[in-house]
Amino acid sequence: MKWSEISIQTSHEATEAVANIFHDLGASGVVIEDPELVNTYRRSGSWDYCDIPEELETEVVTIKAYLPVDEFLDDKLRIFEDQINRLAEHNLDKGRGCINCREVMEEDWASSWKEFFHPVRVSEHIVIKPSWEEYLPADGDIIIELDPGMAFGTGTHNTTAMCIRALEDVIKPGHIVFDVGTGSGVLAVAAAKLGANSVQAIDLDAVAVRVATENVTINDVARAVKTTQGDLLTGVTGKADVIVANIIADIIIKMLPDVKTRLVNKGSFIASGIISERLSDVTQALMDNGFVIDKVTEEGGWVAIVANCADQ
DSSP, rough: EEEEEEEEOOOTTTTHHHHHHHTTTTOOOOOEEEEHHHHHHHHTOOOOOOOOOOOOOOEEEEEEEEEESTTTHHHHHHHHHHHHHTGGGTTTTOOOOOOEEEEEHHHHHHHHHTTTOOOOOOOEEEEEEEEEEEEOHHHHHHHHEEEGGGGGSSSEEEEEHHHHHHHHHHHHHEEEEEEEEEEHHHHHHHHHHTOOSSSEESSSSHHHHHHHHHHHHHTTOOOTTTEOOTTTTOOOOOOOOEEEEEHHHHHOOOHHHHHHHHHHEEEEEEEEEEEEEHHHHHHHHHHHEEEEEEEEEEETTTEEEEEEOOOO
């Protein structure tokens, strides 16, 4: 299958807005190449081995998304450029605003990850490693093997890592979990390996669902994880002890009424994919919907929130 890789050089402050534009155009996710994040991982010692040089220019963030090459692509590109040029109307600096497109095959895109994706410890117990690399686990390590494919997630970005640490705090054996916007399935796999009895992993994009299903199989958690194609919580049945959504602020705010009806009493909602500037918007929306904020974590300009469903 042929895909068009659309990339833009933008600013930190415009990152979420650009991601939202891509989402509205039908991209199931984005790749965010944040030089500050790369430098953070280099200095933290999280990578056992890294040949990526220190990034000197940290103000430019490159965001990529993949759209199918079809009869709608040209119109989507025109809309994308128009929306980028209108960011100033919302007091957002688009940065350089340089947009590039190139055609890629799915197999080429997936294989390009192998040059840069190495084992990374993302929480006290969880280590994410590519399936093609060897890793000697320490006592207590929980290993997640991951092939990101076209679903745009290695689990090492701040937002995903914060979600995994939050899951490590709240998951109890036997829990039911909904992972909304599962992408590569890394959060669903983490929830199962942390003891969840049932995990529903939902994504709107069929490619993401396929890749997530493959990663569920690779990690031997198919007994607990069911991957389904769907729009947020639409069509999901039953209630969960934990709902996790690593998406963007506007989508999180939109889905809050459904989240509340799908959580058990005092269940936990983990939300990330939120830039720091949108924290107040999301926390206010949570409180307006009857949630109690339990914990807020911030890393690299991104925020994760753990909120509890108040007595109903």
